[in-house]
Amino acid sequence: IAGITQAPTSQILAAGRRMTLRCTQDMRHNAMYWYRQDLGLGLRLIHYSNTAGTTGKGEVPDGYSVSRANTDDFPLTLASAVPSQTSVYFCASSQGGATGELFFGEGSRLTVL
Amino acid sequence: GQNIDQPTEMTATEGAIVQINCTYQTSGFNGLFWYQQHAGEAPTFLSYNVLDGLEEKGRFSSFLSRSKGYSYLLLKELQMKDSASYLCAVRDSNYQLIWGAGTKLIIKP
Numbered sequence: 001i002a003g004i005t006q007a008p009t010s011q012i013l014a015a016g017r018r019m020t021l022r023c024t025q026d027m028r029h030n031a032m033y034w035y036r037q038d039l040g041l042g043l044r045l046i047h048y049s050n051t052a053g054t055t056g057k058g059e060v061p062d063g064y065s066v067s068r069a070n071t072d073d074f075p076l077t078l079a080s081a082v083p084s085q086t087s088v089y090f091c092a093s094s095q096g097g098a099t100g101e102l103f104f105g106e107g108s109r110l111t112v113l
Numbered sequence: 114g115q116n117i118d119q120p121t122e123m124t125a126t127e128g129a130i131v132q133i134n135c136t137y138q139t140s141g142f143n144g145l146f147w148y149q150q151h152a153g154e155a156p157t158f159l160s161y162n163v164l165d166g167l168e169e170k171g172r173f174s175s176f177l178s179r180s181k182g183y184s185y186l187l188l189k190e191l192q193m194k195d196s197a198s199y200l201c202a203v204r205d206s207n208y209q210l211i212w213g214a215g216t217k218l219i220i221k222p
Contacts, residue, residue: 004185034190038137040214041198041214042117042202042211042213042214043156043200043202043210043212045209045210058209080144089153090156097129099144099161100144100204101146101158101161102148102158102210103158104155104157105154105155106154106155107154107155
């Protein structure tokens with residue numbers, strides 16, 4: 001089934017640990033995004049990539065890094081996790097065009113203790 | 114600053130009609146989106162408006178007034194499965210999406 005796969009779906013980790021959230025899409029979309037969703041707030045963009053080999057910073061990039069070595073994969077890394085990074089993380093992709101609707105992965109629930 | 118406002122929570126009855134409003138103040142405008150998000154799941158695309166007026170898609174319709182910075186999502190013949198959060202998002206002049214916090218819709222039998 002075509003779509004976006006995120007892993008892990010849920011993770012608890014200690015503060016200070018390094019963590020990579022994986023995201024893979026098989027729709028050949030050029031643009032990919034990482035959002036975090038916190039209660040009472042709208043989705044906030046962390047990083048994005050308009051095409052393989054390029055990345056950009058979103059609204060809340062501090063403490064996070066991304067890479068886009070190919071079209072399909074867009075991992076998000078927390079170099080040294082802090083409790084404020086406890087959140088649900090969504091990866092999304094877009095085909096672009098006039099509408100440019102986003103297709104989301106199922107999310108990764110991260111708890112930093 | 115950029116801002117999207119929508120009610121936090123609404124309650125409606127099965128079979129009825131509900132209108133979820135969204136007002137926005139953004140740096141430029143390149144389209145408005147509505148997404149549906151069931152609890153614990155990913156958001157899914159519902160509608161897109163870039164010109165003023167009403168877009169109808171089955172039981173769901175979305176309206177846009179760019180001069181008023183206003184949109185609404187209209188859900189007709191409500192079903193229990195419509196219980197979800199509805200997210201309003203505006204694409205600004207930099208083609209970045211600005212998201213509202215979402216409206217949690219509770220459907221009662």
